[in-house]
Amino acid sequence: MRANRTFTNAQIIDIGGSRLNETLRSMLVNSMLTPKKHCVLPSALLSDDNGSFLWRDINRMPDYYQMQDEIALLELHGKDIADLIPPNALLIDLGCGDTRKVYPLLSLLDRARKPIHYYGLDVCLSSLQSTISQLASSLTHIKCYGLWGTFDDALRFVPTISPYSASPRWFLSLGSILGNDFPGPATANLARWAAILRPGFDDRMLLSMDSTTDLNRIWNSYHDPDGLFERFMRGGLENANRVLGVEWYWPEDWEVVGVMSEEYVMHRFVFRARRHVRHEALGGVEIDFPEGHEIDCYEGFRFQPEEMARQFRGAGLKQLRMWKAPAPSGIGEIT
Known part of the structure; x- marks a missing residue:
């Protein structure tokens, strides 16, 4: 669709969400069913209604430090960041499942009476409706809209936003979203977003990345005593x-087992087949996993600032500023 009209506050914009089932099926075939090596469950499968509910609980676990540290970073440095965001800017939040992390920044912008247009992206419609409604009712000078769709949908949609075509666009990648992959694919994905940053319009990207090297802290953040993370992972296959x-x-x-990488500071979950699993899905797609076959899920990389700087250079981005969280885990960077 072409965004050639003004949207109303709290409106949910269908940028591909109504075709989500078809999109997810294609993702499954390409990344999980077809490859003979390194099969990966697409993370979008985790974000159905049940997954979004579990994710809110996970973000409130005592040992899940990532959310806490990101909130602390934005509370500590939020004013510096807010001062850099010009009036009438478009904020595109690439994954707004839990807005507690972005709310300190939005609140500062609102108190400064800056007119801002906030677009929150999510694949879960019910979660998106709730999130955008809550934000719109609590902010006075910020108009809030929901983008229902995937990252690829957002890449296609954002360049078509015409009512505010002259406004600077700020892409918010909070929660270690962009950059969270093996360096080659991570850099290539960053380059896709860099390609829609417009020279001369002061477009920016605010990106956060977990940089902790404490392996015990990382492990404990994923392996909670109540098994919430395992339920979250299994929910992805149930959705499949x-x-x-x-x-x-x-x-x-x-x-379901957790694995720490020997090459990178990275944790991943692995589904391992206990027996030969074989079925034929609709449309003739074959499902054939021999006993012992592994499907990777939810890879969480940790990169140091110098490693992220290499990604930025490779993607054609220039790092302008960097902030660190009070705890030794998170960094926030503007490019």
Whole structure:
């Protein structure tokens, strides 16, 4: 769709969400069912209604430090960042599932009486509706809109926003979203977003990345005693049943284990088949996982500032500023 009209406050804009089932099916085929090596469950499968509910609980776990440290970073440095954001800017939040982390920044902008247009992206419609409604009702000078769709949908949509075509665009990648991959793919993905930053318009990207090297702290943040993270992971495969139209995933057929990388500071979850799992999905897509086959899920990389600087250079981005969280885990960078 072309965004050639003015949207109303708290409006949810369908940028591809109504085609989500088709999109998720394509993601599953390309990244999980087709590859013979390094099969990956697309993270978008985790963000259905149940997954969004669990994610809110995970973000409030005592040992899940990432959310706490990001909030602390924006509370500590929020005014410096808010002062850099010009009036009438468009803030595009790439993943607004829990807005507690961005609210300190939005609140500062609102108190400064800066007219801002905030666009929050999410694949879960119910979560997006709730989030945008809450933000719109609590902010006076900031207009809030929901973008229902995927990252790829947002890449196509944002350049078409015409009512505010002259306004600077600030892309918010909070929660270690952009940059969270092996260096090559991470740099290539950053380059896709760099390609829609417009020279001469003061477009910017505010990106946060977890940089802790404490392996115990990382491990404990994912392996909670109540098993919330495992339920969150398994929910992704349950969602894959719905998307593929066949009950191919049964919990007893798969174990979930955590793995720390030996090459990078990175934790991932792995689904490991306890037996040979074979089904034929709708449309002739074959599901065939031999016993012991592994599917990666939720890879969480930690990069130091100098490692992120290499990604930025490779993507054609220039780092302008950097802030550090009070705790030794998070960094926020503007490019």
